[in-house]
Amino acid sequence: MKARRADGSWPWLFVLPTFLGVVVFYLWPLLKTLYDSFTETGPFGGSTWVGAENYSTLIADGEVYRAVVNTVVYTAIVLLGIPLAVLFASLLNRPGLRGAMIYRTLFFLPYVALPTAISLVWRIIYNGEYGVLNQALGVLGIDGPSWITEPWFALIAVALLGLWMSIGFNMIVLAAGLKGIPGELYEAASLDGASRVQQFRSITVPLLTPSIFFLSVVTTIAGFQLFDQLFALLGPTNPVMPKTQSLVFLFYDAAFVGNDRGYAAAVAVLILAVVGLLTLFQFRFQRRWVSYD
Amino acid sequence: MTSRDQRQQRLGSNRVAHVVLILGSLVMTFPFLWQLKMAFSSQAEIQSVPPDLFPSKLQWSNFSEVFQRLPFLDQFWVSVAVTAGRTIGQLVLCSMAGYAFARMSFRFKGLMLALILSILMVPSQVYLIPQYQIIQSLGWLDSIQGIIAPGIFSAFGTFLMMQFFRTIPAELEEAARLDGCNPWQTFWKVVLPVARPGLISLAIITVLASWADLLWPLVVTSSPENMPLSVGLATLSGYQGTISPGVLMAAALMAMAPVLILFVVLQRRVVEGIAFSGLK
Structure with a gap:
């Protein structure tokens, strides 16, 4: 407010580069994609208005249905990373725990590793013939599946990789939440004779619900945008791909391999709708189980 | 409960905490250790059943091959x-x-x-x-x-x-x-x-x-x-038949190294940065 008089045209210098960039590279593309989803791309790049045809194709497309199911399965498995991270983060939060910094570093490594690079490592670990995972399972008397080439196992393999990569991030968010819980609460509880497990259930978990809620929103949204691990772990030409693909892979395939841009735009709008609905749903639902006090 | 009892209880349950955390860290770090091992192994060693825990001879050539072939x-x-x-x-x-x-x-x-x-x-x-x-x-x-x-x-x-x-x-x-x-x-x-x-x-x-x-x-x-x-x-999958997995592992290792090193050196800042942005 104070600044009004002196500002003159300075604000435009500060704001316009970003604003114009956002308009050109984000807002216009958003509108263009909405429009394109009602068109069909011709063989020579031109496009014609086809109304809702892409959307009716989309609804009838078995591949889309399968991709949604895959995405739900993937997200459900990655969400298991949240309770695991709650366990690890609260153990790390114990006062006087030795080596906490070392544990923190180790748990965080998968999150900062280049996903496409670490996926190559996991591809060898998962290998059905000589992979160390199946050899370890063999020691336990379990005949491990061919992880990368059988559809459901391939999807589970991708999800376990996603879970493994997510824990470090989850723990950072939870650690910030844990820092906000006053130590007196635990002291009072232990004076009342509450055990560690009781304290965990009646203090730690309820007071962490805002962080847990935030993580479940972020994880679900990221889950519905699954692409990198799928692409890098299984490989785009893997024969299982039609059965394990995500919505984003379907989009990529339609837009840049099949050159069916109108249909791809409709898939993108579907992703937007799903992510938007999920966000809205979770924010409405949060009032029932999140305590912010 | 005396304070000594309390201290013993804490030490005892911290032992459980350490066991859980060590198991967790093993799962988190194993792929990196295995990658390191494979980056120095020959193709035959990587594909051997049962697996060798250590390469018999460090294959430094895996690293030079990364630069020659990729x-x-x-x-x-x-x-x-x-x-x-x-x-x-x-x-x-x-x-x-x-x-x-x-x-x-x-x-x-x-x-x-x-x-x-x-x-x-x-x-x-x-x-x-x-x-x-x-x-x-x-x-x-x-x-x-x-x-x-x-x-x-x-x-x-x-x-x-x-x-x-x-x-x-x-x-x-x-x-x-x-x-x-x-x-x-x-x-x-x-x-x-x-x-x-x-x-x-x-x-x-x-x-x-x-x-x-x-x-x-x-x-x-x-x-x-x-x-x-x-x-x-x-997009390397096309090369898979022709390039030894050890070379791929060496490439993957070098590709992730800069960010991993940056993270370990600046760990506190990285954690603060992500927490700050995550909790906006």
Whole structure:
């Protein structure tokens, strides 16, 4: 407010580069994609208005249905990373725990590793013939599946990789939440004779619900945008791909391999709708189980 | 309960905590250790059943083969240039815009902010095809500037910096103004130095995201020497028959090393940066 008089045209210098960039590279593309989803791309790049045809194709497309199911399965498995991270983060939060910094570093490594690079490592670990995972399972008397080439196992393999990569991030968010819980609460509880497990259930978990809620929103949204691990772990030409693909892979395939841009735009709008609905749903639902006090 | 009992109880249960945490860290680090082992192993050793825990002889040649048989060095420099370009671009542009939204008043401010923030939750696929067409019409396909361009503008970065500037007391700027600084000088000489923690958070997040980014560079590049490492490694599947897995592991190791080293050196900052941005 104070600044009004002196500002003159300075604000435009500060704001316009970003604003114009956002308009050109984000807002216009958003509108263009909405429009394109009602068109069909011709063989020579031109496009014609086809109304809702892409959307009716989309609804009838078995591949889309399968991709949604895959995405739900993937997200459900990655969400298991949240309770695991709650366990690890609260153990790390114990006062006087030795080596906490070392544990923190180790748990965080998968999150900062280049996903496409670490996926190559996991591809060898998962290998059905000589992979160390199946050899370890063999020691336990379990005949491990061919992880990368059988559809459901391939999807589970991708999800376990996603879970493994997510824990470090989850723990950072939870650690910030844990820092906000006053130590007196635990002291009072232990004076009342509450055990560690009781304290965990009646203090730690309820007071962490805002962080847990935030993580479940972020994880679900990221889950519905699954692409990198799928692409890098299984490989785009893997024969299982039609059965394990995500919505984003379907989009990529339609837009840049099949050159069916109108249909791809409709898939993108579907992703937007799903992510938007999920966000809205979770924010409405949060009032029932999140305590912010 | 005496304090000694309590201490013993704590020590006892910390033992359980250590067991759980050690098991957890083993699962988290095993792939890295295994990768390290494989990067120094021959193909026969990697594919042996049962597995060898250590290579019989360190295969340093795996590393030199990476440079001979893959366009690794080209891709490494593309990754560095893209990451540097996006990070510097975002630091400059997002802090400028964030500062104006936090501190200045101008026409259409609310509308412009609302328009920028409206794209925060929109998945990136929604922009992808038109962005590709823009880059194509600029003649920037398969080029570094093509990979960088859309990523220097960020609604998230603008929001992050705006929030950060709002926490800085206004007295400093007032003093600079009285000293005769114009808004740009105030911003550049007085505000930005104070905003270092916010800038570092944004830089860390942008470096991590740019180094790892896959879908966009995959779409805009086509020749292997113009791809960043993320894309180069992901599209290697065609080579698989001809290149030993040990060489692939050596390449993967070198591709993730810069960010891993950066993280271990700056760990506290990285954790703060992610927590700050995550909890906005």
